[in-house]
Amino acid sequence: MAEHNNRLMAARDLQMWFPVRRWGFIPAGAVRAVDGVSFELRRGEAVAVVGESGCGKSTLARTLLAIHTPTGGRITFEGRDMEQFTSREMRWYRRRVGYVQQDPYGALPPFMNVHRILREPLIVNGVRDRQEQEERIRDGLREVRLVPVEDFLDKFPHMLSGGQQQRLVIARAIILNPGLLIADEPVSMLDASVRVEILKLLRRIQDAHNLGVCYITHDLSTVRYFSHRIMVMYAGKLVEKAPVGGLLDDPCHPYTRALLRAIPDPEPENARTYRPVPGGEPPSLMNPPSGCRFHPRCEYAIAGLCEVEEPPHFVPRADHEVACWLFREE
Amino acid sequence: MAENGRLRLKDLYLHYRSQKGPVQAVDGVSLHLERGRAVAVLGESGCGKSSLARAILRLLPRNVEYFGGEVWLDGRNVMELSEEKFRREVRWVRIALVAQAAMNALNPVVRVGKQVAEALRVHRQMTGKQVRRRVRDVFRQLEVPEDFIDSYPFELSGGMRQRAVIAMALAAGPRIVILDEPTSALDLLTQANIMNALKRIKEEQGTSFIFITHDVGTSSELADEVAVMYAGQVVEVGRADRFFPDPLHPYSRKLMASVPRLHGGGGLEFIPGQPPSLVDPPEGCRFMPRCQFSFEKCREAPPLFHTDDGRGVRCWLYEQGCEAGLAAQREPTAAVEPMDDTPPPEDA
Ligand SMILES: Nc1ncnc2c1ncn2[C@@H]1O[C@H](COP(=O)(O)OP(=O)(O)OP(=O)(O)O)[C@@H](O)[C@H]1O
Ligand SMILES: Nc1ncnc2c1ncn2[C@@H]1O[C@H](COP(=O)(O)OP(=O)(O)OP(=O)(O)O)[C@@H](O)[C@H]1O
Ligand SMILES: [Mg+2]
Ligand SMILES: [Mg+2]
Numbered sequence: 001m002a003e004h005n006n007r008l009m010a011a012r013d014l015q016m017w018f019p020v021r022r023w024g025f026i027p028a029g030a031v032r033a034v035d036g037v038s039f040e041l042r043r044g045e046a047v048a049v050v051g052e053s054g055c056g057k058s059t060l061a062r063t064l065l066a067i068h069t070p071t072g073g074r075i076t077f078e079g080r081d082m083e084q085f086t087s088r089e090m091r092w093y094r095r096r097v098g099y100v101q102q103d104p105y106g107a108l109p110p111f112m113n114v115h116r117i118l119r120e121p122l123i124v125n126g127v128r129d130r131q132e133q134e135e136r137i138r139d140g141l142r143e144v145r146l147v148p149v150e151d152f153l154d155k156f157p158h159m160l161s162g163g164q165q166q167r168l169v170i171a172r173a174i175i176l177n178p179g180l181l182i183a184d185e186p187v188s189m190l191d192a193s194v195r196v197e198i199l200k201l202l203r204r205i206q207d208a209h210n211l212g213v214c215y216i217t218h219d220l221s222t223v224r225y226f227s228h229r230i231m232v233m234y235a236g237k238l239v240e241k242a243p244v245g246g247l248l249d250d251p252c253h254p255y256t257r258a259l260l261r262a263i264p265d266p267e268p269e270n271a272r273t274y275r276p277v278p279g280g281e282p283p284s285l286m287n288p289p290s291g292c293r294f295h296p297r298c299e300y301a302i303a304g305l306c307e308v309e310e311p312p313h314f315v316p317r318a319d320h321e322v323a324c325w326l327f328r329e330e
Numbered sequence: 331m332a333e334n335g336r337l338r339l340k341d342l343y344l345h346y347r348s349q350k351g352p353v354q355a356v357d358g359v360s361l362h363l364e365r366g367r368a369v370a371v372l373g374e375s376g377c378g379k380s381s382l383a384r385a386i387l388r389l390l391p392r393n394v395e396y397f398g399g400e401v402w403l404d405g406r407n408v409m410e411l412s413e414e415k416f417r418r419e420v421r422w423v424r425i426a427l428v429a430q431a432a433m434n435a436l437n438p439v440v441r442v443g444k445q446v447a448e449a450l451r452v453h454r455q456m457t458g459k460q461v462r463r464r465v466r467d468v469f470r471q472l473e474v475p476e477d478f479i480d481s482y483p484f485e486l487s488g489g490m491r492q493r494a495v496i497a498m499a500l501a502a503g504p505r506i507v508i509l510d511e512p513t514s515a516l517d518l519l520t521q522a523n524i525m526n527a528l529k530r531i532k533e534e535q536g537t538s539f540i541f542i543t544h545d546v547g548t549s550s551e552l553a554d555e556v557a558v559m560y561a562g563q564v565v566e567v568g569r570a571d572r573f574f575p576d577p578l579h580p581y582s583r584k585l586m587a588s589v590p591r592l593h594g595g596g597g598l599e600f601i602p603g604q605p606p607s608l609v610d611p612p613e614g615c616r617f618m619p620r621c622q623f624s625f626e627k628c629r630e631a632p633p634l635f636h637t638d639d640g641r642g643v644r645c646w647l648y649e650q651g652c653e654a655g656l657a658a659q660r661e662p663t664a665a666v667e668p669m670d671d672t673p674p675p676e677d678a
Pocket of ligand 3: 057059102
């Protein structure tokens with residue numbers, strides 16, 4: 001169908017539950033880390049997934065990467081259903097999707113030098129020609145601005161600064177020319193200035209290769225610089241999806257609003273005022289609250305509704321979805 | 331001497347021994363902290379922030395090459411005290427520390443309430459009943475539900491563990507608390523809740539804080555003053571309400587320009603190049619190799635110049651005063667602009 005020409009990836013009711021066993025074998029429920037997530041991603045589009053620690057962002061990333069096999073729902077990539085992938089298609093898929101994992105310090109093997117680290121994925125994916133390997137390694141390093149290339153080829157990860165390590169991780173993720181990049185907290189461990197440098201780099205790469213990007217972060221303030229759309233995740237569910245501008249300037253979901261209120265821009269007045277944020281803790285993913293998962297912390301919760309029935313996605317304005325009963329159409 | 335919680339650091343040094351030579355982690359730092367005020371210490375990773383905290387509290391590793399300077403607490407230079415006296419009268423009692431990543435260092439097999447009580451018993455003569463009451467009090471100040479007192483660390487969320495660690499620091503009622511990255515590993519909502527609790531403690535009990543962080547946004551939640559560290563030195567210090575809108579030092583200005591703002595975000599800048607080595611820092615001004623405004627004079631180490639409004643800046647541009655310094659930094663720089671959020675078209 002013509003309207004799907006540009007669709008890169010889609011997830012429908014995606015679910016990733018981890019079984020929990022007591023004493024190692026007695027089934028004792030499940031951690032519902034991803035629980036009914038649906039979204040679409042177009043070619044060349046950057047979408048950010050934001051949410052609190054433990055809400056399931058990394059699990060979503062690993063499920064999209066086929067590291068976990070989803071316990072429910074489906075993923076399609078370039079029109080093909082992942083469940084039906086042959087092992088050959090799976091190898092193709094792994095080449096098409098680059099991954100920048102959370103924690104750059106754990107991501108790089110300490111005993112390999114830069115050259116080895118970048119050569120490895122080429123070998124694994126059947127780039128045998130030495131000449132071509134060398135060219136692609138050098139191009140990769142140039143692309144992430146680890147230049148002059150000769151200075152870096154022989155270095156080991158511990159000889160690189162945090163920002164340089166992260167650039168190397170990115171070079172490795174894009175060396176096979178993927179169509180989609182999944183970047184899990186690519187900048188959150190870095191100093192502000194280095195963070196800007198890396199975001200700038202990612203944006204250039206994204207433009208140059210018309211790359212789809214799924215940018216996972218808990219840092220809402222960088223999202224404006226890096227994404228077309230935002231999806232806000234709470235306790236395994238997407239609670240709001242919208243273009244960046246619409247979401248940041250006029251958020252709908254009470255959780256999104258609370259998040260935005262919690263972020264301090266550096267203003268001296270902050271020290272003289274208290275921040276209006278809900279107390280309480282993110283809920284357990286084994287026994288999530290009934291109805292809307294945010295209702296125990298929500299100041300607008302409607303008694304008799306929010307704790308009973310899970311809200312569907314309402315569309316208060318074009319291209320803006322929110323899972324909150326406050327937006328139900330009368 | 332009255333117990334005020336007034337701290338003056340004068341030319342504090344802490345150099346570590348290393349194979350390549352001394353690491354100049356704290357290199358002549360002077361700072362003032364008044365009662366009931368908070369100074370935020372900002373700076374990039376590795377610039378010496380945690381070392382400064384260690385130097386103030388004399389929590390030194392084995393490989394110290396040089397440690398010296400003056401630490402005046404309520405009119406007394408506590409650097410002259412013996413270790414025994416320092417431990418009895420200063421560390422944890424008057425000045426406490428919430429160490430970086432301390433919440434991961436809680437004893438996993440001891441209930442958190444007990445750990446806080448232990449922190450207290452070591453330093454104050456108190457009956458069991460007084461200790462229990464005090465523990466309940468500090469937990470309440472930090473908005474930890476009372477039934478958490480009997481939990482083990484692994485049963486608690488990161489936010490609750492961090493609160494327990496702060497409770498341990500506050501238990502003995504110190505007048506000064508050093509917070510080293512107290513919220514960096516936490517969620518936004520938890521972070522905001524903890525910052526609210528710290529603000530309340532500062533306001534209600536007049537506790538002074540040294541708030542160490544690389545997160546400029548969060549620093550503004552508590553700071554009355556800001557000190558910016560670069561390569562072991564304080565390069566700028568001054569009132570927060572002057573600093574945040576208008577930093578002076580070229581490094582501070584770039585640092586502030588690299589902070590994304592949620593509301594009304596403009597372009598973002600970054601500082602090209604690498605932070606310098608602390609073993610072999612650049613001669614003269616340590617920021618010179620990365621500074622777009624450097625000139626001949628910068629080969630000489632600049633002193634701290636003072637402005638009319640009581641701020642200090644370690645940069646030669648300010649030799650002729652504040653106006654001249656700012657005027658010299660008008661040159662525009664490349665920035666990363668916010669993204670146009672119209673997504674690519676549905677049809678290729
Ligand atoms: N392999 C696994 N087995 C069991 N539980 C898991 C597994 N991976 C993740 N979880 C659980 O799933 C939940 C979501 O974890 P996840 O790492 O996806 O969160 P996150 O949003 O990425 O958090 P953070 O911001 O801290 O990285 C957590 O409760 C976690 O303990
Ligand atoms: N015991 C030690 N021996 C030698 N060098 C050390 C020692 N401790 C710290 N350093 C070095 O001193 C410098 C300052 O370290 P410090 O931990 O004070 O930095 P920081 O500003 O707190 O950084 P971060 O923001 O990453 O916590 C770093 O270069 C570090 O590698
Ligand atoms: Mg994660
Ligand atoms: Mg530190």
